[in-house]
Amino acid sequence: MFKWLRNIFGSSKLAEIENSIAYKLNVRGICPNCGCDAFNKGPSGGMSLNIRCSGCGTKYWFAPPFTPEIIDNDDRSYNLSKTFILKKFIDGEYV
Numbered sequence: 001m002f003k004w005l006r007n008i009f010g011s012s013k014l015a016e017i018e019n020s021i022a023y024k025l026n027v028r029g030i031c032p033n034c035g036c037d038a039f040n041k042g043p044s045g046g047m048s049l050n051i052r053c054s055g056c057g058t059k060y061w062f063a064p065p066f067t068p069e070i071i072d073n074d075d076r077s078y079n080l081s082k083t084f085i086l087k088k089f090i091d092g093e094y095v
Contacts, residue, residue, distance in 0.1 A: 026064040029087030033058045039086050040078040051086070052078040064090065 017023055024032040031039075036055030043050045048063035050071060059078070061069040 021060075021070075022067045025060060025062060025068045025086070026090070029085070029090050031055055031058060037085050037087060038083045040083055041081040042073070042078045050077075054083050 021032045024030050030037050031053040034053060034056040036053050038054040039051040040054060041049060042052055042059065046063075048061060050059060050073065051062045052059045052075070059071050059073060061071050
């Protein structure tokens with residue numbers, strides 16, 4: 001990815017960063033479990049949003065730049081929402 005990061009941290013640390021939940025969700029916009037980029041919105045409040053992966057169903061508390069957390073809550077609100085592409089959401093293409 002970034003050569004300067006590799007030079008500062010070394011290859012193993014960079015690989016650790018690229019495999020983290022925060023990097024995969026907050027930067028790449030993909031599910032850390034299955035790599036899917038499509039999600040459903042769930043409950044939200046303040047600057048946080050609960051999201052559910054459309055591929056594997058894993059749910060996350062999502063509030064960049066903070067580290068996402070895996071959560072377990074009711075599926076009803078996710079079932080009512082449209083699927084969206086997380087990377088477009090991160091890039092501000094739609095809310």
